[in-house]
Amino acid sequence: MTSDTTNTAAGIVQQDTGHQNAGSSFGEMGSIIDLGMPAPGGAFDEHHPPDAALIGDCVHCGFCLPTCPTYVLWGEEMDSPRGRIYLMKEGLEGEPMSNSMVSHWDACLGCMACVTACPSGVQYDTLIEQTRAQVERHHDRSAKDKALRGLIFALFPHPRRLRLLKGPLRALQRTGLDRRLRQTGLLERLSPQLAAMESLAPRLEKSRPLPERSPAVGRRRAVIGLLTGCVQGAFFPGVNAATARVLQAEGCDVIVPRAQGCCGALSAHNGREEEAQSYARNLIDTFEASGVDWVVVNAAGCGSTMKDYARILSDDPKYAERARSFVERVRDIAEILDQLGPVATRHSLEMSIAYHDACHLGHAQGVRLQPRRLLQGIPGLELREIAEAELCCGSAGIYNILNPEPARELGDRKASNIVATAAEVLVTANPGCLMQVATAIERSGHPMGMAHTVEVLDASIRGLSPATLTASARAHTSPEN
Ligand code: SF4
Numbered sequence: 130m131t132s133d134t135t136n137t138a139a140g141i142v143q144q145d146t147g148h149q150n151a152g153s154s155f156g157e158m159g160s161i162i163d164l165g166m167p168a169p170g171g172a173f174d175e176h177h178p179p180d181a182a183l184i185g186d187c188v189h190c191g192f193c194l195p196t197c198p199t200y201v202l203w204g205e206e207m208d209s210p211r212g213r214i215y216l217m218k219e220g221l222e223g224e225p226m227s228n229s230m231v232s233h234w235d236a237c238l239g240c241m242a243c244v245t246a247c248p249s250g251v252q253y254d255t256l257i258e259q260t261r262a263q264v265e266r267h268h269d270r271s272a273k274d275k276a277l278r279g280l281i282f283a284l285f286p287h288p289r290r291l292r293l294l295k296g297p298l299r300a301l302q303r304t305g306l307d308r309r310l311r312q313t314g315l316l317e318r319l320s321p322q323l324a325a326m327e328s329l330a331p332r333l334e335k336s337r338p339l340p341e342r343s344p345a346v347g348r349r350r351a352v353i354g355l356l357t358g359c360v361q362g363a364f365f366p367g368v369n370a371a372t373a374r375v376l377q378a379e380g381c382d383v384i385v386p387r388a389q390g391c392c393g394a395l396s397a398h399n400g401r402e403e404e405a406q407s408y409a410r411n412l413i414d415t416f417e418a419s420g421v422d423w424v425v426v427n428a429a430g431c432g433s434t435m436k437d438y439a440r441i442l443s444d445d446p447k448y449a450e451r452a453r454s455f456v457e458r459v460r461d462i463a464e465i466l467d468q469l470g471p472v473a474t475r476h477s478l479e480m481s482i483a484y485h486d487a488c489h490l491g492h493a494q495g496v497r498l499q500p501r502r503l504l505q506g507i508p509g510l511e512l513r514e515i516a517e518a519e520l521c522c523g524s525a526g527i528y529n530i531l532n533p534e535p536a537r538e539l540g541d542r543k544a545s546n547i548v549a550t551a552a553e554v555l556v557t558a559n560p561g562c563l564m565q566v567a568t569a570i571e572r573s574g575h576p577m578g579m580a581h582t583v584e585v586l587d588a589s590i591r592g593l594s595p596a597t598l599t600a601s602a603r604a605h606t607s608p609e610n
């Protein structure tokens with residue numbers, strides 16, 4: 130990533146962005162609070178521009194810099210949270226939206242490590258989503274970029290289309306053609322982005338859809354609606370099956386409404402505001418009609434977006450209040466299990482695991498203790514922590530497809546930290562992380578097992594052997610039966 134920015138010893142930006150305001154310093158950041166609407170001719174229109182007051186919360190202390198993966202990779206101020214916020218301020222003050230500005234915002238993984246690190250409580254998550262919606266409205270992307278994004282959004286938020294893709298993908302994997310195609314390097318030369326997409330696909334197995342209602346084992350403690358998710362449902366059906374079994378074992382009726390679709394996470398994270406709102410409305414309708422106590426999610430990226438529905442639908446008079454009450458009922462699977470407390474017997478699993486905090490679970494939802502408590506409740510299981518835990522693995526929704534090079538660097542860095550734990554299994558709670566880390570672990574030449582938190586709990590409750598979880602990363606398939 131290139132940038133025309135240098136840091137002074139004081140950590141204050143002296144920059145040449147090619148913009149009129151080049152040379153302004155963060156010392157002027159406070160003035161933005163006084164701005165009402167974006168200045169005419171600037172980067173943003175009046176529909177939810179990046180919030181001036183939130184920008185003004187940044188005191189440019191730089192505590193966020195060491196946790197920002199792009200700053201760690203490139204050391205460029207404009208590829209740090211502080212730099213990106215500065216560019217938002219410039220845009221509000223009248224600077225037109227330039228290719229350079231957009232490249233720095235596009236390079237952000239949306240991992241929210243900066244939100245965790247920031248002592249001033251800067252809501253960078255809201256700021257970047259507001260900015261991305263403006264970029265989608267005002268920035269003219271290249272034809273290649275548009276085509277790639279078009280393909281991604283015609284595919285990923287559509288569970289049925291993803292399921293249709295599984296047949297040909299499975300055939301490629303069974304015949305070994307996928308490996309041979311990768312070895313030729315043809316796809317890589319044609320499009321590194323398509324090559325990245327192909328290389329991420331996990332080992333696919335046939336699966337059965339979950340029943341619409343699965344009864345609690347023993348006394349019923351709650352009625353849970355399960356979001357099956359697009360990528361989770363198509364590529365990791367075993368994780369959904371394990372989630373349902375664990376919830377049943379813990380005394381929950383599990384409802385899987387057939388009408389559910391995408392939660393809108395990918396759309397929201399990529400500035401496709403209306404699309405995200407439409408997915409959010411559909412999901413609210415579906416789960417309201419199902420009469421459940423809680424809506425449970427096992428994919429961190431989906432959960433963090435569903436908890437943000439109140440903001441996403443705040444302008445919609447018909448849905449704003451419903452969105453607020455929906456959000457109160459959304460729980461990550463680790464949260465609800467921790468909240469309910471265990472009733473099912475845990476059998477021993479003599480093995481070591483390394484737990485990776487998915488950014489959208491740890492940073493975006495603040496769910497860190499609950500999965501660790503659940504895992505530590507399994508007799509015989511040893512939990513190991515990973516160095517540089519706050520750094521993103523490079524998955525970040527579709528970031529690893531759109532930006533394969535930095536994603537690969539981050540993936541390799543994460544894999545090397547994971548391998549250093551010498552654990553037998555890597556455990557995490559997001560399908561994107563599972564695919565990204567599995568691919569990086571395979572590249573590292575140190576095969577290990579991969580599992581979702583709930584698959585480990587499921588194996589323990591069912592008394593399965595550790596071998597069901599320690600199969601190598603690329604061979605990752607959930608113990609479904
Ligand atoms: S830590 Fe927060 S206040 Fe400090 S520079 Fe980063 S975003 Fe701004």
Ligand code: SF4
Nearest residue numbers: 197237238240241243
């Ligand atoms: S969301 Fe992640 S990549 Fe983006 S600025 Fe914050 S720490 Fe950096």
